[in-house]
Structures are given as C-alpha cells and as structure tokens.
Amino acid sequence: MTLSLQNPNILTQCRPFVVATDETFEALDHRPFGLTLESHVHPFRLGSAPFLDRLKRLDELCFGPEGMPMPRWVFLDGAEIPGIIFGFALPAEHAPPDVHNAFFSAPTPEDQLPLSMFAAIPTIESGTWFAHNLSSAAALFPALKLKGLGSLTKAVGLKLTQASTQMGATQWTSRALHVHTKLGPLELLSAHTPAHGEFGTLTYRVTLRDDGLRQLAGAHQKDGAALAPTRWVRAHEVEDHIRLQALIEAGESAWICGAPRQVDGAIQVPVHVAASR
Amino acid sequence: MGETSWTSRCASLRPYLIAPEVFARALPDTILLAERDETHWVDPLRPSAVPLVDAVMALESAAFSEERAIPRWAMFDCAAAPGIISGYLGPDRKTPLSMLMALPTVTPGHWVVHTLSAAASPGLPASTADIAVTTIAAAAQLLRADRFTATPPWDSPTLAHHLSFAPAELLAAYCPATDEARTAVLRYSVRPTDITRGLSGPPPAERPRTSAGKTQDLIALQRRIEAGERLCLDHSGQIKAPPPQRSDEARP
Numbered sequence: 001m002t003l004s005l006q007n008p009n010i011l012t013q014c015r016p017f018v019v020a021t022d023e024t025f026e027a028l029d030h031r032p033f034g035l036t037l038e039s040h041v042h043p044f045r046l047g048s049a050p051f052l053d054r055l056k057r058l059d060e061l062c063f064g065p066e067g068m069p070m071p072r073w074v075f076l077d078g079a080e081i082p083g084i085i086f087g088f089a090l091p092a093e094h095a096p097p098d099v100h101n102a103f104f105s106a107p108t109p110e111d112q113l114p115l116s117m118f119a120a121i122p123t124i125e126s127g128t129w130f131a132h133n134l135s136s137a138a139a140l141f142p143a144l145k146l147k148g149l150g151s152l153t154k155a156v157g158l159k160l161t162q163a164s165t166q167m168g169a170t171q172w173t174s175r176a177l178h179v180h181t182k183l184g185p186l187e188l189l190s191a192h193t194p195a196h197g198e199f200g201t202l203t204y205r206v207t208l209r210d211d212g213l214r215q216l217a218g219a220h221q222k223d224g225a226a227l228a229p230t231r232w233v234r235a236h237e238v239e240d241h242i243r244l245q246a247l248i249e250a251g252e253s254a255w256i257c258g259a260p261r262q263v264d265g266a267i268q269v270p271v272h273v274a275a276s277r
Numbered sequence: 278m279g280e281t282s283w284t285s286r287c288a289s290l291r292p293y294l295i296a297p298e299v300f301a302r303a304l305p306d307t308i309l310l311a312e313r314d315e316t317h318w319v320d321p322l323r324p325s326a327v328p329l330v331d332a333v334m335a336l337e338s339a340a341f342s343e344e345r346a347i348p349r350w351a352m353f354d355c356a357a358a359p360g361i362i363s364g365y366l367g368p369d370r371k372t373p374l375s376m377l378m379a380l381p382t383v384t385p386g387h388w389v390v391h392t393l394s395a396a397a398s399p400g401l402p403a404s405t406a407d408i409a410v411t412t413i414a415a416a417a418q419l420l421r422a423d424r425f426t427a428t429p430p431w432d433s434p435t436l437a438h439h440l441s442f443a444p445a446e447l448l449a450a451y452c453p454a455t456d457e458a459r460t461a462v463l464r465y466s467v468r469p470t471d472i473t474r475g476l477s478g479p480p481p482a483e484r485p486r487t488s489a490g491k492t493q494d495l496i497a498l499q500r501r502i503e504a505g506e507r508l509c510l511d512h513s514g515q516i517k518a519p520p521p522q523r524s525d526e527a528r529p
Contacts, residue, residue, distance in 0.1 A: 023382065023383065023384060023387075024382065024383050027383040027384075043454045044448060044449040044452060044454070044462060044502075045503060046451070046453065046496070046499060046500070046503065048454065049453040049454065052453075052454045070348075070351065071345075071347075071348065071351070071456060072454070072455055072456045073345065073391075073428075073455040073456045073457075074347070074348075074351045074355060075454065075455075076428065076452070076454045076455045077355070077380075077389060077391035077392075077428055077455070078351060078354070078355030078356075078380070078391065079355075080454065081382075081389050081391075081426060081428070081462075082380040082381065082382045082389045083380075083382075083383075121355070121359050121380055121381075122359070122380075122381045122382060122383055123300065123358075123359040123360070123381065124296065124297075124300040124303045124304065124359070124360065124361070124381055125299075125300050125303050126303075126385070129359075130354065130358055130359035132351075132354035132355060167358070167359070169350075169353060169354055169358060189297070189299060189322050190322040190323070192324055193321075193322060193324075193353075194324050194327050195321045195322075195323075195324075195326045195327055195330045195353060195357065196321075196349070196350055196353040196354075197348075197349030197350055197352075197353065198349075198350055201353075203322055203358065205299075242324075245324065249323065
C-alpha cells in the first residue's frame with residue numbers, strides 16, 4: 001500500500017536510508033508503505049564513516065541548542081547495533097549551498113545528506129520498540145519545502161520495524177507531542193520521571209495501527225473516535241505531573257488523548273484518566 | 278579455581294536490577310546468586326528509582342572519561358527503559374560496585390552489552406575482575422541470553438572481562454562510527470556451559486595481549502573482516518580463526 005502525502009515534495013526530493021546491522025536489516029519490512037529502501041548503511045564498515053559523520057552533524061543541528069545531542073558511541077551502541085536509524089537524505093547533487101554549508105560538506109555527487117532521522121530499538125517485550133531520537137532539518141531549510149518530514153520519518157521508521165507497540169520518553173513541554181499524538185492515544189507509563197534527568201519527562205506507549213501510521217505520515221485520513229480529556233495537564237507545572245504520577249502508581253490508567261494547546265502562553269496537554277485497570 | 282570460589286567471593290554482594298515493571302513478565306524468576314525477591318529491583322519509571330540511578334551514574338562517571346560517559350537521558354532511553362541495568366551493591370547495600378547496561382536485539386537471546394564497569398571495595402575478597410565477570414554472568418542468566426555483543430575499546434580492561442566465557446567473534450576491529458575508533462565489536466556465547474566455564478576459569482588478565490595494537494594493524498584487520506574473513510579472539514586476546522559456526526548462528 002503506497003502513501004499519498006499531503007506534501008509529496010518530500011518523496012520527490014529525498015531518498016530513504018536505514019542504518020542497521022545485517023541481522024537487524026533482515027528482520028525489517030523492506031517495502032514500508034511501498035517505499036524502496038535505497039540505501040542500507042552498515043555501521044561497522046569503514047566506508048560508512050562519512051555518512052555516519054553527517055548523521056552526527058544532523059543531530060547537532062537539531063538538538064545542540066537544546067542540550068541533548070547524542071555522543072557518537074550512543075549512536076552505535078544505543079541505536080545502530082541493537083536497532084535502526086531510519087531517515088530521508090537529499091542527494092548531494094541536488095542540495096543547495098546552505099545545506100552543504102550546514103554539513104561542512106564537499107561531497108561527491110553520489111553522496112547523500114541526511115535531513116531527518118528516527119532511532120528506535122527493541123525492548124525486553126517482543127514487538128515493542130523504544131523510540132529515542134527524532135530529528136528533522138525541515139525547519140532549518142525552509143526553501144526545500146519539506147513540511148511534515150519529521151512525522152513522515154517516524155511513521156515510515158515504525159512501519160519498517162514491524163513493531164506492534166511503540167514506547168518513548170518525551171517532555172510535557174515538547175513540540176514532539178504534536179507528532180506522537182497523531183498515532184492515537186498515548187498510554188502514560190509515567191507522568192513524572194526524575195530518573196530520566198530532563199525536567200518534565202513522561203513515558204508513554206502506543207499501539208501501532210496502519211491508520212495511525214498513515215495519519216502520522218501525512219497521508220489524508222479522517223479523524224477517528226477520540227478519548228475526551230478529563231483534565232488538562234499544565235506542561236510547566238511539576239505539581240500536575242506528580243499528581244498524575246500518583247494516580248498511575250495507584251493503578252489508574254491515563255492517556256494523552258490529543259495535541260497540546262496554548263492558553264495564555266502556557267502549554268496544556270489533554271489527558272484522559274480512567275478508573276483502575 | 279572453581280565456580281564456588283567465584284560465587285563465595287561475591288556472596289556478600291546483593292544484586293540489583295533497574296528495569297521497568299511493565300516488562301516484569303518477560304524476565305525469568307531467578308538471577309545468579311539470588312532469587313528475584315532478594316534482588317533490589319527498581320522501576321526507572323517511578324520516582325523512587327532516583328537514589329539508585331544517581332548512584333549508578335556516580336559509578337559511571339568515576340569509571341569513564343567525560344567523552345565516554347553516558348548522558349543521563351541516554352542511560353534512560355538506551356538502557357533503563359528498553360533494556361536493563363544490573364549489577365551488585367556493596368556491603369552497605371546501597372552503593373553499586375558494578376554496572377552493566379544491556380539492550381535486546383531483534384533476535385531472541387541476543388543482547389548488546391554497551392556499558393560495563395566494576396570497582397573492588399576495600400575489605401571485600403572479590404577483585405574488580407571477579408565482580409565484572411560475575412556481573413556479566415548474572416546478566417546472561419537474568420536475561421536468558423545466549424549471545425552478547427559488546428564494544429570495548431582495545432585498551433579497555435573490560436575487553437578481558439568479555440573474553441572470559443568463550444572465544445569471541447570479531448565483528449569489527451576498527452570502528453570509526455564510535456568516539457574511540459580503536460574499538461572492537463565482539464560477539465560471544467553466554468550459554469550455561471560458557472557461563473560455567475567463565476566462572477571456573479582463572480581471573481582474566483587486565484589487558485589481553487593482542488597483535489592488533491597499532492591503528493594501521495586494526496584497519497588492516499577490519500579490511501579482512503569486510504572482505505568476508507571470520508576472525509575471533511581467544512581468552513588471552515589472541516586473534517585466531519574461529520571455531521566451527523553453530524548452525525543457529527548468523528552473521529550480524
């Protein structure tokens with residue numbers, strides 16, 4: 001089944017790639033949504049080094065200002081060996097000067113400049129993958145008109161893994177919640193997670209279905225039935241996080257049931273809480 | 278030296294486990310040296326995990342350079358939440374003496390061990406090597422693992438600890454994808470017979486002898502691997518042809 005995107009410009013300009021060991025690659029869906037995986041980058045090969053350098057640079061471009069860039073060894077040990085890095089890359093011969101400048105690159109015409117990446121790894125529970133990095137340079141290069149690149153990257157990356165459930169950690173204040181909630185209601189596993197170290201971290205899991213993945217990808221979809229919020233969590237108020245965490249630890253179920261909203265400049269997140277499981 | 282002497286030297290150490298309780302049913306009931314009830318298990322998704330996670334991060338900071346130290350968010354996202362952190366607590370039952378971070382792969386039984394550190398404690402009979410090797414053995418049993426992949430730098434003492442169980446296939450000899458390109462990627466068996474052998478053998482040398490000391494030698498080895506040659510490291514760190522491949526093993 002192919003994708004019909006609201007922004008077809010992404011697939012016209014960019015090519016999908018995946019970084020994975022052969023063992024992992026064999027377990028992937030090689031035709032996610034009908035796309036052809038044109039580039040399989042092996043993390044151990046000497047010849048992969050220039051492309052992996054550019055992935056590190058993409059991470060710096062996207063996360064450096066927020067203080068959460070990945071050390072190079074975490075790319076290898078925490079993504080490329082146990083799981084995957086999937087993304088879209090622009091052929092160097094089609095890249096404008098500002099993209100070349102951002103990557104400090106003077107690549108050969110056959111080289112690829114990665115503009116997005118999604119890192120995911122298997123978990124202890126079979127069928128559940130943990131997503132820990134989603135980067136998109138679309139906003140850095142507006143002239144390329146790649147709106148929706150991050151969402152599409154996550155959707156195709158998840159389809160690639162053939163996972164039935166995705167787990168992740170993010171912050172209540174993160175704009176990424178607008179992306180993640182396109183998959184459907186996010187079951188909160190924790191609402192206050194100080195072990196993570198970043199203020200306001202929550203952890204979630206979501207059941208993956210094709211309609212949710214297609215909606216995330218930016219394909220035209222009708223909205224399905226949604227859970228109604230029973231409360232709005234103030235993203236910057238740790239008291240709200242702690243209160244919700246207490247409910248979860250008491251056995252109640254909680255879902256983020258939609259995208260955040262802005263009220264008087266403050267972020268509020270819709271949450272549905274149900275009686276004990 | 279038999280298994281009994283290894284376990285007796287570590288007997289006063291209490292195992293700990295950091296892993297989400299939502300995955301509890303996927304873990305077996307026992308771990309080496311202790312039943313699950315005797316294990317100090319904390320759920321990283323709960324605020325109550327913070328004291329042990331703080332202590333683990335302190336051990337991590339002491340063991341690794343700033344460049345190699347794991348950021349706290351990565352410890353959570355790339356170990357505690359999807360996989361496990363396990364090790365042993367010291368006599369005070371609070372301070373970790375060892376730490377192993379492991380992630381599952383797409384292949385059941387095959388795990389990536391990406392961080393291993395241990396520190397002997399004054400007054401304890403167990404050496405750093407005793408604790409490190411026993412920590413690997415305990416994790417293998419906890420996870421019902423049959424293979425570990427590890428990425429020790431060639432000059433790291435942990436290389437010897439990983440080589441204590443079985444000949445390790447050398448998947449990469451020079452790895453520019455990581456911060457220290459002079460890193461080996463090893464895959465070795467941790468089946469019950471290998472664990473018994475590892476715990477029964479002599480303590481590992483702190484630094485295995487290897488003929489692959491110079492960077493150009495490591496790059497040459499890497500080119501041989503990329504050309505399809507299979508190489509392995511034995512207990513002493515010597516590079517040899519691998520033993521016959523088991524029928525259920527596949528190249529990564």
